[in-house]
Amino acid sequence: MTKEIYENPDLKKERQNCPFNKEEITNFLDGGKEKTTERRQLETYILSDEQLKDAVPMEYLSHADKYAEELRKSCLLMHKLADSPAGQVQTLRALMGAGLGSAILKEGNPIALHYVMFIPALMGQGTVEQQAKWLEKAYNLNIIGTYAQTELGHGTFLRGLETKATYDPVTKEFVLESPSLTAYKWWPGSLGKTANYAVVMAQLYTKGKCEGIHPFMVQLRDEETHEPLPGILVGEIGPKLGMNTNDNGYLGFDKVRIPREQLLMKHSQVLEDGTYVKPTNSKLSYGTMVFVRVVVCQDVTVNLRKAVTIATRYSCVRRQSELKPGDREPQVMDYQAQQHKLLPPLAATFGFQLAADHLWNLYNTANNSMEQGDMELLPDLHGLSCALKALCSSEAANFVETCRQSCGGHGYMSCSNFPRIYGQVTAAITYEGENTVLWLQVARYLVKTRKEKSGGLSVKYLIDEEKGPRTVDTTPEGIVKLYRRVAVGLVDIAIAELENNSRKGYAPHDAWNHAAVHLIKAAQAHARLFVVESFVDSLKGSRLSAPVRAILSQLCELFIIYWILDRSGDFFLCANLKKEDLLQLNSKYVQLLAAIRPQAVNIVDSFDLRDEILGSPLGCWDGNVYQRLFDEAAKSPLNQKNVHESFHKYLKPLLKSNL
Numbered sequence: 001m002t003k004e005i006y007e008n009p010d011l012k013k014e015r016q017n018c019p020f021n022k023e024e025i026t027n028f029l030d031g032g033k034e035k036t037t038e039r040r041q042l043e044t045y046i047l048s049d050e051q052l053k054d055a056v057p058m059e060y061l062s063h064a065d066k067y068a069e070e071l072r073k074s075c076l077l078m079h080k081l082a083d084s085p086a087g088q089v090q091t092l093r094a095l096m097g098a099g100l101g102s103a104i105l106k107e108g109n110p111i112a113l114h115y116v117m118f119i120p121a122l123m124g125q126g127t128v129e130q131q132a133k134w135l136e137k138a139y140n141l142n143i144i145g146t147y148a149q150t151e152l153g154h155g156t157f158l159r160g161l162e163t164k165a166t167y168d169p170v171t172k173e174f175v176l177e178s179p180s181l182t183a184y185k186w187w188p189g190s191l192g193k194t195a196n197y198a199v200v201m202a203q204l205y206t207k208g209k210c211e212g213i214h215p216f217m218v219q220l221r222d223e224e225t226h227e228p229l230p231g232i233l234v235g236e237i238g239p240k241l242g243m244n245t246n247d248n249g250y251l252g253f254d255k256v257r258i259p260r261e262q263l264l265m266k267h268s269q270v271l272e273d274g275t276y277v278k279p280t281n282s283k284l285s286y287g288t289m290v291f292v293r294v295v296v297c298q299d300v301t302v303n304l305r306k307a308v309t310i311a312t313r314y315s316c317v318r319r320q321s322e323l324k325p326g327d328r329e330p331q332v333m334d335y336q337a338q339q340h341k342l343l344p345p346l347a348a349t350f351g352f353q354l355a356a357d358h359l360w361n362l363y364n365t366a367n368n369s370m371e372q373g374d375m376e377l378l379p380d381l382h383g384l385s386c387a388l389k390a391l392c393s394s395e396a397a398n399f400v401e402t403c404r405q406s407c408g409g410h411g412y413m414s415c416s417n418f419p420r421i422y423g424q425v426t427a428a429i430t431y432e433g434e435n436t437v438l439w440l441q442v443a444r445y446l447v448k449t450r451k452e453k454s455g456g457l458s459v460k461y462l463i464d465e466e467k468g469p470r471t472v473d474t475t476p477e478g479i480v481k482l483y484r485r486v487a488v489g490l491v492d493i494a495i496a497e498l499e500n501n502s503r504k505g506y507a508p509h510d511a512w513n514h515a516a517v518h519l520i521k522a523a524q525a526h527a528r529l530f531v532v533e534s535f536v537d538s539l540k541g542s543r544l545s546a547p548v549r550a551i552l553s554q555l556c557e558l559f560i561i562y563w564i565l566d567r568s569g570d571f572f573l574c575a576n577l578k579k580e581d582l583l584q585l586n587s588k589y590v591q592l593l594a595a596i597r598p599q600a601v602n603i604v605d606s607f608d609l610r611d612e613i614l615g616s617p618l619g620c621w622d623g624n625v626y627q628r629l630f631d632e633a634a635k636s637p638l639n640q641k642n643v644h645e646s647f648h649k650y651l652k653p654l655l656k657s658n659l
């Protein structure tokens with residue numbers, strides 16, 4: 001007898017008569033049919049392993065027990081790598097990120113930094129010989145590394161880092177030192193308890209001169225005992241808003257000597273006599289950060305997809321209040337206000353992914369040409385990776401919080417998974433370059449391009465001024481032009497502000513600081529233009545069936561109008577937008593909300609996120625929300641006895657005290 005599978009009747013209804021093929025969208029997002037098959041096989045392989053399941057929810061464990069439990073699972077996952085049905089790199093990518101990996105390691109993988117930064121740093125900064133020495137050991141997990149750059153006193157301002165590596169030509173060694181408390185490394189993931197090696201960024205001194213920050217390969221712990229080596233002061237920094245099993249750590253050096261060959265010398269070298277050989281570009285040592293900024297865009301998008309799926313399914317199960325007097329309480333998704341909360345982030349997941357795909361392609365192209373010594377694409381890659389990392393992380397964090405709020409009280413439960421998703425996404429606003437600082441980097445590139453009439457592909461529109469009438473056209477292509485005008489206009493306003501400040505007698509750095517608000521707005525407009533253009537162009541260029549194209553085009557239109565309505569001042573200011581245009585866009589927007597609403601569940605279904613990955617009773621495929629919430633509550637240690645011992649210890653004496 002086959003067991004009947006429960007499906008909430010409202011969700012069942014939502015899923016009936018879907019006008020498009022969900023599987024086609026799944027394949028589109030995965031990058032092809034074969035990729036979908038491979039991903040599903042991998043998910044089944046990992047998620048069916050009983051040893052990877054939690055005996056109790058993580059929330060109920062102590063800080064140290066959480067770490068130990070996640071390290072156990074993380075190591076087990078690594079043992080499973082060899083038999084994975086997907087390729088090694090594919091498996092690692094899935095296990096380190098917000099998708100499959102987060103189903104097992106909910107608050108961070110203690111060895112993530114090894115793959116996300118340590119190995120990429122070795123590959124990007126090490127010579128062929130250095131790679132031959134350490135990469136295989138790193139691949140085989142004979143050593144586990146991290147990337148130690150940020151210090152207690154400095155994260156953003158890399159030139160201000162204090163850790164010193166002074167070359168001693170007599171012994172042909174570098175001497176590593178932390179000259180003050182603020183020089184201690186502070187934050188690197190996996191550093192606290194897991195890693196036994198690190199790529200350490202330190203100020204290189206040779207022949208009495210500081211040559212700036214450089215990467216050094218440093219052993220931190222004994223390979224057998226795991227005890228810190230002499231002169232190494234290492235530990236964990238304590239609980240954080242999220243990502244609590246990433247064991248972020250601190251690290252100090254008390255005159256630690258390492259051989260000269262442990263300076264990673266792909267781009268710059270120190271010869272035996274202490275002569276310094278410069279890199280072709282002084283920013284090449286920042287390459288590892290560029291890589292992570294690129295992958296973070298993909299990662300926050302996956303997290304956003306999870307949040308939207310949970311909130312959308314829940315909003316179709318949840319019935320509350322009265323829409324039509326006397327009628328049954330409606331699904332909360334039927335309130336236009338709820339659609340306004342959830343459909344823009346739903347649409348954003350597509351826009352962000354398509355833009356992140358473009359960035360990934362640029363990263364690979366630029367990297368290939370840099371391997372041949374051609375640095376031409378580096379400024380564009382730096383500008384675009386900063387812009388997209390900042391935009392995707394900050395928008396995703398806001399959207400995730402909106403999704404949480406859209407679930408009312410139940411969204412506030414830990415088991416809803418919103419706190420963890422938010423904890424991860426909001427961290428991306430800070431790590432790998434604090435967003436404000438990245439916006440200012442982008443602005444620097446835009447101002448330079450506009451003034452010097454020279455720059456890469458992503459900023460070409462600042463050089464080739466658009467010709468023709470400046471009328472407002474509200475087709476998607478017309479809307480892209482509006483975004484372009486805003487991006488150009490806001491750069492010009494920022495430049496005018498800079499010039500105005502100079503005329504007032506400000507020195508260039510003060511003129512810059514006093515124009516920051518305008519500069520940041522210009523950088524954000526540039527990033528939005530890139531996402532909007534990527535969304536519109538990718539749909540135009542893709543081979544999709546008519547029904548899939550229709551729904552994705554509606555999402556695209558909704559999204560690009562949403563941002564205009566959100567920032568209408570910029571469009572009035574720079575794109576000739578009139579009141580009538582805005583009203584027209586507003587009515588188009590609400591029409592689109594109504595048109596997309598019936599397909600919301602089908603769209604999130606097409607993300608094909610398994611219940612284990614969503615990790616939330618609110619978002620499960622079957623919509624059995626209330627039963628699952630009850631089951632979660634039953635796991636609370638406070639519910640294991642009717643009367644907790646603390647009653648006898650504290651409450652009873654109080655009750656009897658006749659205060």
Ligand SMILES: CCCCCCCC/C=C\CCCCCCCCCCCCC/C=C/C(=O)SCCNC(=O)CCNC(=O)[C@H](O)C(C)(C)COP(=O)(O)OP(=O)(O)OC[C@H]1O[C@@H](n2cnc3c(N)ncnc32)[C@H](O)[C@@H]1OP(=O)(O)O
Nearest residue numbers: 092093096097115155156158283286295299382431432433
């Ligand atoms: C078989 C195995 C294979 C391996 C397979 C691997 C698979 C797995 C891989 C991926 C997995 C995917 C899953 C993804 C999961 C993702 C996340 C999960 C884990 C979480 C990890 C979190 C880790 C966090 C780490 C960190 O935070 S590390 C520390 C980061 N720190 C920063 O970002 C510091 C920010 N500050 C700066 O970047 C800079 O200081 C600055 C603000 C840019 C200014 O620098 P400064 O030197 O002061 O510059 P100036 O002198 O002012 O010069 C400016 C000048 O330089 C140019 N510039 C600046 N930066 C760059 C750059 N990076 N590249 C190129 N150019 C640069 C800039 O444009 C200016 O140029 P001009 O003078 O010409 O204008």
Ligand SMILES: Cc1cc2nc3c(=O)[nH]c(=O)nc-3n(C[C@H](O)[C@H](O)[C@H](O)COP(=O)(O)OP(=O)(O)OC[C@H]3O[C@@H](n4cnc5c(N)ncnc54)[C@H](O)[C@@H]3O)c2cc1C
Nearest residue numbers: 148149150154155156187188189427430431432433434436
């Ligand atoms: C979860 C997490 C994981 C991390 N992992 C690692 C890791 O693995 N390895 C590692 O090395 N580091 C890591 N970091 C550190 C991270 O890279 C830094 O925290 C980040 O670069 C910001 O630097 P900061 O903390 O010094 O902030 P600050 O630079 O001190 O920022 C404080 C404020 O000052 C503002 N500000 C600073 N400079 C400027 C400026 N020039 N103009 C305008 N405003 C400015 C910022 O916008 C911000 O509002 C991690 C951080 C987090 C939160």
